Amino acid sequence: MLRDFSGFPGVIGCIDGTHIPIKAPSVNEGDYVNRKSFHSINVQIICDAAYVISNVEAKWPGSVHDARMFRECTLSARLARGEFSGYLLGDRGYPCQPYLLTPYPDPEPGPQQRYNLAHSRTRARIEMTLGILKARFQCLRGLRATPERACDIIVACVVLHNIAMMRRETWVAAPEVDPDNNPDIPVDATDGQAVRNAICSNHFQ
Numbered sequence: 001m002l003r004d005f006s007g008f009p010g011v012i013g014c015i016d017g018t019h020i021p022i023k024a025p026s027v028n029e030g031d032y033v034n035r036k037s038f039h040s041i042n043v044q045i046i047c048d049a050a051y052v053i054s055n056v057e058a059k060w061p062g063s064v065h066d067a068r069m070f071r072e073c074t075l076s077a078r079l080a081r082g083e084f085s086g087y088l089l090g091d092r093g094y095p096c097q098p099y100l101l102t103p104y105p106d107p108e109p110g111p112q113q114r115y116n117l118a119h120s121r122t123r124a125r126i127e128m129t130l131g132i133l134k135a136r137f138q139c140l141r142g143l144r145a146t147p148e149r150a151c152d153i154i155v156a157c158v159v160l161h162n163i164a165m166m167r168r169e170t171w172v173a174a175p176e177v178d179p180d181n182n183p184d185i186p187v188d189a190t191d192g193q194a195v196r197n198a199i200c201s202n203h204f205q
Contacts, residue, residue: 013088013089016044018042025146033062038062041143041150042069045129050165058158061147080099090102114204136160
């Protein structure tokens with residue numbers, strides 16, 4: 001659990017998407033070209049405070065945006081139904097929702113800036129987790145496999161990563177951080193903004 005980490009209350013996980021390069025597929029090749037112009041699988045990952053991956057979606061072509069991956073995943077519907085108590089933290093590539101909180105795009109001095117700082121410090125867990133995963137499994141820097149096979153390999157690496165983290169095994173290289181993973185900012189949902197404002201007012205005054 002990330003609850004109360006960095007002063008941010010009620011956090012149950014951090015979410016982000018990461019692109020795993022693959023060779024150009026022979027079918028629907030254009031769908032796999034991402035915004036950086038290489039072929040990839042866009043993988044949605046949610047982690048906890050111990051860098052353990054609690055949820056993975058490895059099935060989307062590189063052209064698919066993170067917000068769409070989340071919107072169409074099963075977990076999103078479960079969160080919307082209130083099956084979990086707490087919030088996911090995501091970057092500005094996601095719309096702000098009651099159960100998925102994002103930073104203020106233009107924070108005012110004071111509580112909003114403190115909210116954003118706590119949000120950033122907490123969400124650093126997912127950036128570190130992705131870095132550790134890719135450092136531990138160098139194959140994820142480029143898979144020469146079909147999309148279907150690549151997705152299976154990615155999920156297998158996630159399972160092995162979790163086993164390694166639970167056994168407290170170390171990794172070799174320093175993690176990588178991509179702070180600008182989603183330049184396109186979705187429009188925030190009104191009720192998501194209300195939840196964000198309430199947390200900002202109650203915890204970051």
